[in-house]
Amino acid sequence: MAEPAHSDEPLLKTPLHAEHVALGARMVPFAGYDMPVQYPTGILTEHNWTREHAGLFDVSHMGQAFLAAEDKSHETVAKALEALIPADVVNLKPNQQRYSQLLADDGGILDDLMVTRVGAPGHEGWLYLVVNASMKEQDYAHIQARLPKGVSLNRKDELGLMALQGPSAEAVMAKLSPEAAALSFMMSADVQIDGIWCHVSRSGYTGEDGFEISCKGEDAAKLWRALLADPEVKAIGLGARDSLRLEAGLCLYGHDIDTTTSPIEAGLIWSIQKRRREEGGFPGAARVQREIKDGAARVRVGIRPEGRAPAREGSVITTPDGREVGIVTSGGFGPTVNGPVAMGYVAKDVSAVGTDLHLIVRGKPLPAKVAAMPFAPHRYKR
Amino acid sequence: MTTRYTKDHEYIRVEGDAGIVGISDYAQGQLGDVVFVELPSVGKTLSKGDEAAVVESVKAASEVYAPVSGEVVEVNSELEASPGTVNEDPAGRGWFMKIRLTNESELDGLMTEEQYGEFVKSIS
Numbered sequence: 001m002a003e004p005a006h007s008d009e010p011l012l013k014t015p016l017h018a019e020h021v022a023l024g025a026r027m028v029p030f031a032g033y034d035m036p037v038q039y040p041t042g043i044l045t046e047h048n049w050t051r052e053h054a055g056l057f058d059v060s061h062m063g064q065a066f067l068a069a070e071d072k073s074h075e076t077v078a079k080a081l082e083a084l085i086p087a088d089v090v091n092l093k094p095n096q097q098r099y100s101q102l103l104a105d106d107g108g109i110l111d112d113l114m115v116t117r118v119g120a121p122g123h124e125g126w127l128y129l130v131v132n133a134s135m136k137e138q139d140y141a142h143i144q145a146r147l148p149k150g151v152s153l154n155r156k157d158e159l160g161l162m163a164l165q166g167p168s169a170e171a172v173m174a175k176l177s178p179e180a181a182a183l184s185f186m187m188s189a190d191v192q193i194d195g196i197w198c199h200v201s202r203s204g205y206t207g208e209d210g211f212e213i214s215c216k217g218e219d220a221a222k223l224w225r226a227l228l229a230d231p232e233v234k235a236i237g238l239g240a241r242d243s244l245r246l247e248a249g250l251c252l253y254g255h256d257i258d259t260t261t262s263p264i265e266a267g268l269i270w271s272i273q274k275r276r277r278e279e280g281g282f283p284g285a286a287r288v289q290r291e292i293k294d295g296a297a298r299v300r301v302g303i304r305p306e307g308r309a310p311a312r313e314g315s316v317i318t319t320p321d322g323r324e325v326g327i328v329t330s331g332g333f334g335p336t337v338n339g340p341v342a343m344g345y346v347a348k349d350v351s352a353v354g355t356d357l358h359l360i361v362r363g364k365p366l367p368a369k370v371a372a373m374p375f376a377p378h379r380y381k382r
Numbered sequence: 383m384t385t386r387y388t389k390d391h392e393y394i395r396v397e398g399d400a401g402i403v404g405i406s407d408y409a410q411g412q413l414g415d416v417v418f419v420e421l422p423s424v425g426k427t428l429s430k431g432d433e434a435a436v437v438e439s440v441k442a443a444s445e446v447y448a449p450v451s452g453e454v455v456e457v458n459s460e461l462e463a464s465p466g467t468v469n470e471d472p473a474g475r476g477w478f479m480k481i482r483l484t485n486e487s488e489l490d491g492l493m494t495e496e497q498y499g500e501f502v503k504s505i506s
């Protein structure tokens with residue numbers, strides 16, 4: 001998720017567009033789509049509802065696609081993708097999902113994405129990809145140009161995608177699909193909900209337990225309504241999605257990670273499995289391996305401003321004696337934390353939790369401290 | 383007592399030689415949940431159009447401009463602890479500051495309640 005599209009381009013609509021309008025959402029341009037930033041109750045209420053009950057998010061603007069090996073071999077398709085990302089794809093179990101990054105040759109991040117080994121019978125040698133809305137054209141072109149013969153990329157723009165997130169998500173899902181509700185974190189299943197085919201994964205981007213549900217575009221509104229019919233579920237817009245992911249310490253592409261940042265600088269080493277760290281064989285492997293060995297010169301850290309004033313993206317970070325050491329890449333108000341939170345990149349020598357820093361906000365230094373992330377504890381279903 | 387509005391959605395409610403400044407109901411609705419307000423120090427001299435305060439919602443920071451020139455004689459420090467008051471009662475308890483006007487004729491350039499209502503209709 002990243003930059004808004006140019007305003008002179010006609011905006012695309014997700015299959016749930018009419019649902020948002022009917023709910024009274026405030027619609028804004030986002031990544032070329034007309035998307036709900038908030039519903040009438042507002043971002044704070046939506047954020048807190050998701051942390052306490054369950055929020056339903058339309059993420060149909062994200063790019064869904066399949067990679068398929070002609071020889072129906074998982075190894076063939078996995079190796080093709082491993083040439084582009086640093087995650088271990090070969091050892092994915094059927095229906096298992098992983099977070100990873102498309103890397104440039106210099107180790108910069110072209111996009112972050114989710115990869116799932118498709119487990120449905122008859123789809124051997126298939127991977128399911130979910131990429132950022134703002135990056136999908138570039139991503140698909142990048143992948144397409146680098147696929148070996150015998151592996152094809154099939155974009156599925158017609159699919160809908162929604163996320164059900166929050167402590168009540170499991171109970172809500174259990175009423176609709178006990179099979180989906182029984183999934184563990186980062187596993188997926190193909191199920192029927194109200195007679196609708198759905199691909200459900202136990203994942204999300206809020207730090208809460210929950211599910212991401214893909215379905216045919218024409219079924220999306222029916223599924224959306226079935227989920228919203230539960231009194232524990234409310235529709236949540238992009239505004240709260242951003243404050244939730246920031247509190248969860250999760251990166252937003254185009255802000256916290258981009259072509260100038262490496263996965264090691266970004267603190268994403270956990271997403272590079274041991275075999276890949278050792279073997280390399282992905283773009284930028286030399287840099288990634290060097291940074292794993294020697295440490296990166298700068299790293300992404302959590303930051304807690306000491307007062308009430310939020311420090312926004314772009315705020316310069318200095319030491320208390322005024323040495324410039326970094327920049328804020330995401331910052332705002334954390335409703336669950338009930339205070340300002342931020343993340344940014346700082347020089348390694350000032351990256352330890354508890355280090356005193358200043359954030360330059362409207363020309364004035366604002367005292368802050370490096371803080372552990374996530375700011376709000378993750379509550380994934382392991 | 384007269385209330386005047388700017389096209390940037392500040393209001394000033396004038397009583398005697400001073401005016402209470404805040405943001406309109408329309409403005410608070412557009413901003414969404416207010417989570418932080420930065421107020422000027424008492425005694426600060428402002429020229430019309432100067433950045434007088436900052437109001438931050440979950441999403442973004444916005445400037446509040448001085449609708450007239452004058453000296454800040456009082457600020458609503460309650461907003462530091464309860465910034466959400468700006469959403470709940472923008473015309474009342476959600477005021478920002480009191481300014482002693484140095485040039486009352488500047489009020490003539492601002493919109494009346496009725497004009498502001500028309501202006502909001504034209505942009506929404």
